[in-house]
Amino acid sequence: MNCPMESRENAQLLVDYCAGKLDPEWEARLDGHIATCAACGEFARRQRAVWEALDGWDAAPVSADFDRRLYRRIEAQVSWWDLLVRPFRSPLGTVTPRRTLAGAAAACLLLTAGILLERPAISPAPAPNEMAQVDTVQPEQVERTLDAMEMLNEFSHHVRTEGSGSKL
Amino acid sequence: MAERVKTDIGKAAAALDLDTELMVRLKEGDGASFGVLLEKHRLSVVHFLYRMVQNYAVAEELAQEVFLRVYRSRSTYEPTAKFTTWLFRIATHLALNALRDGKNERLQERLDDDTSDMPVRQVSDRRPSVEQSMVYQAKLDEIRRAIAALPEKQRAAVLMHKYEEMEYSQIAKVLSCSESAVKSLLFRAYEALRARLAHMA
Numbered sequence: 315m316n317c318p319m320e321s322r323e324n325a326q327l328l329v330d331y332c333a334g335k336l337d338p339e340w341e342a343r344l345d346g347h348i349a350t351c352a353a354c355g356e357f358a359r360r361q362r363a364v365w366e367a368l369d370g371w372d373a374a375p376v377s378a379d380f381d382r383r384l385y386r387r388i389e390a391q392v393s394w395w396d397l398l399v400r401p402f403r404s405p406l407g408t409v410t411p412r413r414t415l416a417g418a419a420a421a422c423l424l425l426t427a428g429i430l431l432e433r434p435a436i437s438p439a440p441a442p443n444e445m446a447q448v449d450t451v452q453p454e455q456v457e458r459t460l461d462a463m464e465m466l467n468e469f470s471h472h473v474r475t476e477g478s479g480s481k482l
Numbered sequence: 483m484a485e486r487v488k489t490d491i492g493k494a495a496a497a498l499d500l501d502t503e504l505m506v507r508l509k510e511g512d513g514a515s516f517g518v519l520l521e522k523h524r525l526s527v528v529h530f531l532y533r534m535v536q537n538y539a540v541a542e543e544l545a546q547e548v549f550l551r552v553y554r555s556r557s558t559y560e561p562t563a564k565f566t567t568w569l570f571r572i573a574t575h576l577a578l579n580a581l582r583d584g585k586n587e588r589l590q591e592r593l594d595d596d597t598s599d600m601p602v603r604q605v606s607d608r609r610p611s612v613e614q615s616m617v618y619q620a621k622l623d624e625i626r627r628a629i630a631a632l633p634e635k636q637r638a639a640v641l642m643h644k645y646e647e648m649e650y651s652q653i654a655k656v657l658s659c660s661e662s663a664v665k666s667l668l669f670r671a672y673e674a675l676r677a678r679l680a681h682m683a
């Protein structure tokens with residue numbers, strides 16, 4: 315075989331070789347070549363040293379309250395909707411008829427979307443390439459609106475369940 | 483060259499299916515699926531971010547943001563890419579932003595200062611001597627500095643290649659570049675690392 319050191323593309327073969335990522339056939343070829351090529355032998359020795367050094371870099375365990383903090387943040391988003399829709403709930407804690415609630419919530423949604431679209435400077439710019447499935451299709455503001463609709467659905471489901479449980 | 487590299491296609495496909503299925507279930511309202519995804523990928527995301535920014539508090543904060551975005555995007559999720567590609571794309575984007583925003587301005591002083599936030603490696607049940615600990619910490623410090631000295635994109639590529647064991651094609655998708663660009667990034671990164679770390683053998 316040609317010496318992999320002759321091109322940068324092929325030199326990456328040596329990196330894969332040292333990482334044990336080559337298939338057996340190519341590994342055997344490299345074994346044979348390295349036995350006769352001082353430059354590749356030296357490259358492999360140094361690359362293996364780097365690989366082993368990096369193996370020694372452990373990272374600490376994740377904080378015990380990581381999930382709790384995350385779920386609290388997720389809940390906070392839903393609670394935000396709770397606050398927004400609260401005025402449309404009756405003083406007795408019962409829920410207004412579904413249609414009224416849906417209309418009121420839709421109005422809130424439109425108002426929020428309007429604010430977001432009217433004042434783009436407040437929102438961070440859409441993150442390019444951030445979410446393959448999302449950002450290539452829609453700007454972040456639309457994504458937020460969709461998120462909001464999703465949260466509203468969850469909220470509506472929540473209040474319906476709560477409402478039926480407490481007996482309207 | 484991709485065909486020269488070992489791939490466990492069956493295993494990868496199974497993982498792809500499971501993650502995708504979980505995400506689809508989450509989209510359909512099964513909140514428990516999010517917990518499974520979190521459990522499965524939490525550690526690798528936090529560790530990747532830690533090695534990128536080298537500050538545990540910042541890394542965990544960024545990881546929270548990653549999973550929050552995954553959750554928030556569930557309703558619009560389309561299984562067009564491998565879940566981990568999408569996940570690390572978000573993580574890399576947030577890490578690069580944080581580094582550029584100077585959110586991690588304490589990095590340099592941390593490196594110069596103490597190593598108190600670093601994990602204590604449990605090698606064996608024998609307690610290492612003070613001297614062994616000092617040697618270990620010095621080596622670790624050298625590795626951290628060498629990684630921190632890499633340009634950000636090279637750093638991300640090396641971390642995904644080394645610790646996440648991603649293939650070139652996947653790293654390329656995460657970094658939105660070609661496979662040959664990834665190979666070039668890795669070649670330069672490992673060249674720099676060899677210059678700084680090869681003596682540690």
Ligand SMILES: [Zn+2]
Nearest residue numbers: 317318351354
């Ligand atoms: Zn050679």
